[in-house]
Amino acid sequence: MILKNLTRRSVRSGLTLLGIAIGVAAVVALGSIAEGISTNFALVVGGGSNDLLITQAGAMDPAFSSIDETVGERLLAVPGVDRVEPGVYTWVTTPGLPFFLLFGYEIGSTAMDHYRIVEGKPVSGPGQMVVGRRATESIDISVGDNLRIHGTPFRVVGIYETGQGIEESGGVVTLQDAQTAAQFERKVSLYEIGLRRGDSAAAAIERIESLDLELKVSKTSERESNQQYEQMMQGFAWGIAAIAIFIGGLGMMNSMVMSVLERTREIGTLRALGWSRWRVLWVILGESMALSAVGGVVGVLMGIGLAKLAGAVPGMGALLQGAFTPAIILQGLATALVLGLVGGVYPAWRAAGLQPVEALSYEGGTASDFKAGTLSRIGSQSFRNLWRRRNRTLLAAAGIGIGVGTLVMLGGLTTGLIGQMNNMAGTGSPGNITVMQRDVPDLSLSSVDESVTRRIQGMPQVESVSPMVLGFVITPELPLFFIFGLDPNSAAMDHYKLTEGRRVQRPSEIIIGSGAADSYDLEVGDTLTLYNNRYRVVGIFETGVAWEEGGGILALRESQRILNRPRNVSFLFVDVENPAMALPVQDAINRRFPKVRASISSEFAQNTDDIASMQGIAAAIGMLALIVGGIVVANTMLMSIYERTREIGTLRALGWPGKRILSQIVQESLLLCLLSALLGSAGAVILLTGLSSIPFAGGAMLRPAWEPGTFVISVSLAIVLGLIGGFYPAWRASKLQPVEALRYE
Amino acid sequence: MAQTITAEPIVQVENLTKIYGSGETAVRALDRLSVELQTGEFVAVMGPSGCGKSTLLNMLGALDQPSEGTVRVAGEDLSQLKDVDRFRARTVGFVFQLHNLLPTMTAQENVEIPLQGQINSRKERKKRAAHLLELVGLADRRDHLPGQLSGGQRQRVAIARSLANSPSLILADEPSGALDSQSSDEIMTLLAELNRSQGTSIVVVTHDRRVAQATQRVLRMQDGAIVSDHRITDPLEEDLRMFAQSQLGQTLLENSSTLTLHGLIEERDAAALRQLLQGFDDGAQKS
Structure with missing residues (x-):
């Protein structure tokens, strides 16, 4: 019976199924990717067969960690410690692999043994490298080939496997080679510690922590150091999945409510023939559950397919490699069943609650169910037809509205971010060029040799060059604090308008943004501790860019010192004498220095890989929702x-051409989409404005910016959807045979 | 029954056959039916359900295509129609059993439906619709939604709607089927009046003898064919006809001994009644 009822409206059931399946597919695919990312990262950290892992306190992950080499000796002196093995982790970019993680260890160390050689031999000296299995697939390299890292050639001597996507997308070299590549002089990223057999790890951790060296100690078996990142990724994935689930649930509910409404009379008959309330409830609920179970299975398969597809993308694929645990598949199926329950309970309850007499006299879509009201007599026919089924219209509008809203929100956020990045430290003059390292996966990883500053300074048309170092601190006291290193006398300083105090004059001084001053309750004259160094706040600045105002400016040399970046900087800001010449100067820089990328500042962010991938992801999510x-x-x-079949028959019998019916239905669909798009856009603006006004770490990055383009794209997409979604039903309606339509009950 | 043709007939049906489905399950809804209806006639089509009367009506309104035979309405062969929609809008007017008013439209807007695409001026359409509603006595209900009207009022709106483009022929499928007897009488009186004052030809499908009595000519159908065709000239005659076709009348005609056996009537009286009724039992004569 359940099956028959569903096949009776096969197209509609199919659409509902698809809706659920997409929702579930999103849950499974994103869930597995998030899971994959977190396990990949976790194992990078927890790798090795050593017992303890030591990283810099406050570093987000080992690639951002930096510890002085002298610490190693002090660690070895701690009772219970058997061996101390330094390691360097650094992100590099090679052609074909935007994220290549380079590991450096001492030859023959236990840490290096973690990388199991499956071909060739292990690293036995400088200039040698073993590469991961996945990297060999992405960049087509094999034993005996050469691989250039920042211009230095390495000979590939072996290939390793660890079972982890990220690790296998990288390579291992000697500690010294990695230090050179990472520009880590006498610094390492981490220490791995092996304990004496039988010694308690807890005791060792306590002793190391008592050294008070700003270190973070964790057991390699506990993957806690990446929690922040992991949580962020999981939250992100769940957010997207939640949107998909929400929309899927709405579609489901819609479908079930309609199926109950149109069968009101049948339900009345069943009740009159002695079926109990509960029996009716079970039949309706059963239909809903059957639909969602099938949708769930289809969705799980789609999700696995999608995740596999994402994992196969070269380069980025390693990051997106899905991990399919039974838990994730169960999660997907559970989602479908919850959707089925939620979507089915209301209609089932409604059906069961029908009085047999009422249900039997229900006319289904004729005069009696369209009651008078002021709103029912105004507006076009399209509007009235939508108004007639207000609840359904609302459900449908919510579906599209959420889709459009998502698109608008993501668009606003991306635009906001682009705007903020473009504003960064640029003097705002039209002839401003931003220079950063070419082919780095992340802005914070950009590294440009200082000598480039002087060489650009000497180029024609160039008025001034301001080097800047960008870094950030994450500690419990400072959840996200950006550090800008700038020469106090450089032109780029003009970007930071001092509202209080004065500029930095000594290495021990800092000026902070107004946002940071508010968040951390700091005033001129207070002191601030960064990486174990104390700085005196001498001024407070404003830029109008929220995330900049959440950081502070140190002297260039000082920032290089504490961020371990001697003789290199993150960005160069170039001012040109004649703004009209900015473009030729940009091209000249790009030609002369192949390792950097120069962009006109106002277009800078658009050219970065960060924004490109963010826009890609935003577009994909938005399309999914839509x-x-x-x-x-x-x-x-x-x-x-369906419910208006007889009305359509009447109109045909009264001489309305099929075309007229078609246009009427398409108009309704368009109106529905347009209304929902407007509601969705408004909702998105309100939601984001509300969100960005809540003060929390990173909230500054969520400062949206609205441009007409975002809305135009979203609303036009909704209109296109309205056309597509409305056309098939409209076409069917226009093709109805009048006699059959009139006989329809 | 012989007819002297005075003007061109409004409806000419020849050898009309309609078969639904195919093979074993094929249903012959109309079987070589031929009939002519004169312009200005008010005709009732009666018969048990499934006899094909609604199918015939749909054929006349160009809602359905014949399997065989031809249908001409107002001189036009329906199989040769260039613009079916225009024919439906202008030449015929439909009144349905369940009125089929659009619930989202007011009475006025419902009447305007067939005018859309026929009269371009919005103002003209409004005027025409208002006039028609006045004609059916609903001038004060123009802005009401169907949900706010009584059953009889809704059906009157439907009649006004069928008149919108001054059709030559009104086709009414059980127009009073869903109404109480008083509303039903009102509707039939209205149709009769329209027939008289406007000269519109009307075909009413019904299974109610009282309704049929309001017309001028009654066609009886059975198994897709017309089994009797007579004009109503004298109400008394029509009563006798009804009596002849009733259970009691048929018993008197065919098996009056049952009644005399029960001592309900003298054989002598039964014979006299039988003689009187025999002239009106057209159903029995034909079958």
Whole structure:
């Protein structure tokens, strides 16, 4: 019986199924990717067969950690410690692999044994490298080949496997080679510690912590150092999945409510023939559950396919490699069942609550169920037809609205971020060029040799060059504090408007942004501790860019010292004498220094890989949300024409041409989409404005910026959806045979 | 029954056959039916359900295509129609059993439906619709939604709607089927009045003898064919006809001994009644 009821409206059931499947697929694919990312990262950290892992306190992950080499000796002196093995982790970019993690260890150390050689031999001296299995696939390299890292050639002597995507997308070299590549002089990223057999790890941790060296000690078996990142990724994935689930649930509910409404009379008959309330409830709920179970299975398969597809992308694939645990598949199926329950309970309850007499006299879409009200007599026919089924219209509108809202929110955030990055330290003059390292995966990883500053300074048309170092601190006291290193007398300093105090004059001084001053309750004259160094706040600045105002400016040399970046900087800001010449100067820099990328500052962010991938992800999520929304529209319009079959027959009998019916239905669909798009856009603006006004770490990055383009794209997409979603139902309606339509009950 | 043709017939049906489905399950809804209806006639089509009367009506309104035979309405062969929609809007007017008013439209807007695409001026359409509603006595209900009207009022709106483009032929499928007897009488009186004052030809499908009595000519159908066709000239005659076709009348005609056996009637009286009724039992004569 359940099956028969579902096949009776096969197109609609199919659409609902698709809606659920997409929701579930999103849950499974994103869930597995998030899981994959967190296990990959976790094992990078927890790798090795050593017992303890020591990183710099406050570093987000080992690649951002930096410890002085002298610490090694002090660690070895701690009772219970058997061996201390330094390691260097650094992100580099090689052609074909934007994220290549380079590891450096001492030859023959236990830490290096973690990388199991499957071909060739291990690293036995400088200039040698073993590369991971995945890297060999992405960049087509094999034993005996050469690989250049920052211009230095390395000979590939072996290939290793560890079972971890990220690790296998990188390479291992000697400690000294890695230090050179990372520009770590007498510094390492981490220490791995092996304990004496039988010694307690807890005791050792306590002793190391008592050294008070700003170190973070963790057991390699506990993957806690990446919690922040892991949580962020999981939150992100769940956010997207939640949108998909929400929309899927709406579509489901919509479909079930309609199916109950149109069968009101049947339900009345069943009740009159002695079926109990509960029996009716179970049949309706059963239909809903059957639909969602099938949708769930389809969705899980789609999700696995999607994740596999993402994992196969060269380069980025390693990051997106999904991990399929039974838990994730169960999660997907559970989502589908919850959708089925939630979507089915209300209609089932409604059906069960029907009085047999009422249900039997229900006319289904004729005069009696359209009651008078002021709103029912105004507006076009399209509006009235939507108003007639207000609840359904609302459900459908919510579906599309959420889709459009998502698109608008992501668009606003991306635009906001681009705006903020473009504003960064640029003097704002039209002839400003930003220079950064070419092909780095992340802005914070950009590294440009200081000598470039002087060489650009000597180029024609160049008025001034301001080098800047960008870094950040994450500690419990300073959840996200950006450090800008700038020469106090450089032109770029003009970007930071002092509202209080004066500029930095000594290495021990700092000026902080107004946001940081508020968040950490600091005033001129107070002191601030960064990486174990104390700085006196001498001034407070404003830039109008929230995340900049959440940081502070140190003298250039001082920032290089504490961030371990001797003789290199993150960015160069170039001012040109004649703004009209900015473009030729940009090209000249790009030609002369192949390792850097110069962009006109106002276009800087658009050229970075960060923004490109963010825009890609935003577009993908938005499209996903919109597709589900489109399914809801088609579903709703289909239901609407089913229930109005007799009316359509009447119109045909009264001489309305099929074309006229077609245009009427398409108009309704368009109106529905347009209204939802407007609501969705408004909702997105309100939500984001509300969110960005809540003070929390990183909230500054969520400062949205609205440009007409975002809305135009979102609303036009909704209109296209309305056309597509409305056309098939409209076409069906226009093709109805009048006699059959009139006989329809 | 012989007819003297005075003007061009409004409806000419020849050898009309309609078969639904195919093979074993094929249903012959109309079987070589031929009939002519004169312009200005008010005709009732009666018969048990499934006899094909609604199918015939749909054929006349160009809602369905014949399997065989031809249908001409107002001189036009329906199989040769260039613009079916225009024919449906202008030449015929439909009144349905369940009125089929659009619930989202007011009475006025419902009447305007067939005018859309026929009269371009919005103002003209409004005027015409208002006039029609006045004609059916609903001038004060123009802005009401169907949900706010009584059953009889809704059906009157439907009649006004069928008149929108001054059609030559009104096709009404059980127009009073869902109404109480008083509203039903009102509707039939209205149709009769329209027939008289406007000269519109009307075909009413019904299974109610009282309704049929309001018309001028009654066609009886059975198994897709017309089994009797007579004009109503004298109400008394029509009563006798009804009596002849009733259970009691048929018993008197065919098996009056049952009644005399029960001592309900003298054989002598039964014979006299039988003689009187025999002239009106057209159903029995044909079958």
